[in-house]
Amino acid sequence: MRLDTACAPAFARHETFHPRYGWIKKSVDASTEDPDVFSRDEAVVILGVGKNMVRSIRHWGVAFKVLESWKVPGSRVAMASPSRFGEILFGERGWDPYCEQIGTLWLLHWLLLAPRSSVPVWWLAFSEFAAVEFTDDELEQFVADRTKGWADPHESSIKKDVSCLLRMYARNPDRTSFEDMIDSPFRELDLIRPSVMTPGAWRFIIGEKPTLPPAVAAFAALDFVARIESSARTVTVSRLATEAGSPGRAFKLSEQALLSLLERATTTCTEIEIAQVAGVHQLAFAGDPSEVATELLWDHYRSIPGNSQARFPGHHLIAGPSAGDAIQRVLTDSEVLR
Numbered sequence: 001m002r003l004d005t006a007c008a009p010a011f012a013r014h015e016t017f018h019p020r021y022g023w024i025k026k027s028v029d030a031s032t033e034d035p036d037v038f039s040r041d042e043a044v045v046i047l048g049v050g051k052n053m054v055r056s057i058r059h060w061g062v063a064f065k066v067l068e069s070w071k072v073p074g075s076r077v078a079m080a081s082p083s084r085f086g087e088i089l090f091g092e093r094g095w096d097p098y099c100e101q102i103g104t105l106w107l108l109h110w111l112l113l114a115p116r117s118s119v120p121v122w123w124l125a126f127s128e129f130a131a132v133e134f135t136d137d138e139l140e141q142f143v144a145d146r147t148k149g150w151a152d153p154h155e156s157s158i159k160k161d162v163s164c165l166l167r168m169y170a171r172n173p174d175r176t177s178f179e180d181m182i183d184s185p186f187r188e189l190d191l192i193r194p195s196v197m198t199p200g201a202w203r204f205i206i207g208e209k210p211t212l213p214p215a216v217a218a219f220a221a222l223d224f225v226a227r228i229e230s231s232a233r234t235v236t237v238s239r240l241a242t243e244a245g246s247p248g249r250a251f252k253l254s255e256q257a258l259l260s261l262l263e264r265a266t267t268t269c270t271e272i273e274i275a276q277v278a279g280v281h282q283l284a285f286a287g288d289p290s291e292v293a294t295e296l297l298w299d300h301y302r303s304i305p306g307n308s309q310a311r312f313p314g315h316h317l318i319a320g321p322s323a324g325d326a327i328q329r330v331l332t333d334s335e336v337l338r
Contacts (some may be wrong), residue, residue, distance in 0.1 A: 001228060001245030003128070007120035008182040009151030017056040019064075021182045024108065028082045028090040035079040047322060059106035061218070063118045066090065066110045071229060074123035084112065084318050095301035095310045103213040103300070105185055106251070110220045113163035113250045115227050115321070120147065121161035127244040133195050133203045136162055140234075157269055170194060208257045215300035215317035217258065218265035218272060219319065221283055226320035230289060235275075237262065237281040269296045285289030 030037045030047060037043055038058040043049055058080060061067035066086030069078050082091060096104040101303050107166045113317065117123045121143050129142050131226055143158050145171075145306050168184050169192040181188055189211070195201035221240050222301045224247055225232055240249030240253040240262075259274070266273050271292045285292045302310045 001115070001243065003124065003146060004150055004182060006115045006127070006245050007117045008188055008317075009119065009120065009122050009147075009153075009166065010118045011117070011151070011153040012157035013055075013059045014160075014164050015052040015056040015059070016160060017053055017106040018164050018184050019060045019186070021058055021099075021185050023057050023091045024064055024066055028066050028086040029078075029231065030057075031067055031080040032063070032087075032091065033150060035081050036077065039077050040078055042171050060119075061086070063112055064108050065114070066108075084316060088318060093310060095298075095305075095307065096297065099154075099185065099254065102211045103216045105189060106209075106212050106216045107219070108295075109186060109189060110216070110223070110247065110250055111243070115201065115245070117210075119161070120151070121158065122165055123245070125162075125165060127246075127249045131204075132206060133197075133198065134200055134202045136166070166202060168194065184195070204252050206252045207254050208260070209251055209253060212251060212253075212261065213300065214261045214265035215268070216285075217247060217251065217261040218269065219293045219297045219300075221258075222272075222289040222296070223261065226293065227290040230320060232289070234275070234282045234284045234288075237283060240283065248264060269299065271295070290317040290322075293319035295315075295329055 009094075011095065024250070030039060030043075034040070034046075037046060038054055040046070043054045047054055058067070060174060061080065062069050065083055067080045068083045069080050071078055088178070089107075090099075091096050099105065106238075112119060113123050124143055124146055126138060128146065129139060129205065131142075133136060140155075140158050140162050143155075143162065144155065147153055147158075168186050169189065171187045171193060172179075173188075173194065176298070177315070184266060189209075190205055193203050193205060195203045216329045221235070224240065225235050228245075237259050238255055240246050241253060247253070248255065251258075253256065253261070257282055261271075263274050269292075271287060272283060275282045275284045280335065302308055
């Protein structure tokens with residue numbers, strides 16, 4: 001997958017704020033009540049944050065693909081509505097409305113990077129940046145080199161994005177775990193840590209991810225296939241682990257760690273299996289990968305205790321290129337609400 005097909009040329013739209021606990025649901029709830037909420041003067045009162053944070057909440061809602069931004073014909077004001085994922089995850093009878101499951105954070109991390117990503121610095125850092133241990137300057141230079149001639153972002157914009165990314169994922173040693181989670185829940189994923197060898201440097205944590213549910217890893221694998229080759233019915237685990245934009249890159253998994261997760265996912269989903277052809281492990285699936293992924297993820301969430309009444313997505317897909325469509329174009333079918 002290439003940068004120009006995976007990402008929109010957008011930089012430093014977060015107003016320097018990384019996503020705080022509760023912001024993603026807040027973006028869905030507010031836009032459900034009023035699609036124009038983020039443009040209103042009273043948004044600071046409705047959302048209970050400062051003006052710059054209002055813009056940041058809207059940005060992160062769109063970036064995580066729980067909101068879709070759209071414009072009324074003849075108007076320059078951008079509106080926002082919950083996407084399929086936004087409504088199904090955080091709406092009425094949502095799968096995890098208060099983001100209590102760490103699997104939801106892994107899922108949102110995947111959606112942040114999935115095409116078409118509106119945070120190219122994040123996509124480059126996880127998908128193409130080869131260094132395991134690095135400094136801010138090294139990541140900034142890599143982004144500048146890769147985006148030259150494509151978007152040519154200003155140096156200050158790259159610096160802001162790199163700073164925001166690191167604050168979003170890297171734990172703060174001066175805070176308790178609870179304080180860290182409230183400030184940025186994505187630090188719980190433990191994807192980036194301060195280097196123990198080089199002061200001021202950082203390190204990606206590569207290998208097994210004990211908190212990553214096998215079903216979420218399998219969903220990401222099928223979603224990846226649906227976005228790049230929807231007619232495929234098999235994909236090598238090596239490709240899922242190493243190709244730019246793949247779940248292996250996004251979750252910083254080794255090939256063996258990803259294989260282990262996929263094998264565990266096959267024990268609860270009969271529509272996927274791990275096959276070995278000429279010594280090469282492949283993920284095989286029966287049917288359209290978007291459909292298999294949708295059913296697999298719903299089965300995962302409804303199996304969580306107390307979640308048996310979770311909204312069924314119906315025949316509307318929550319994987320593949322159409323997953324971010326606005327919910328107002330989906331709720332015309334009563335099956336979605338059954």
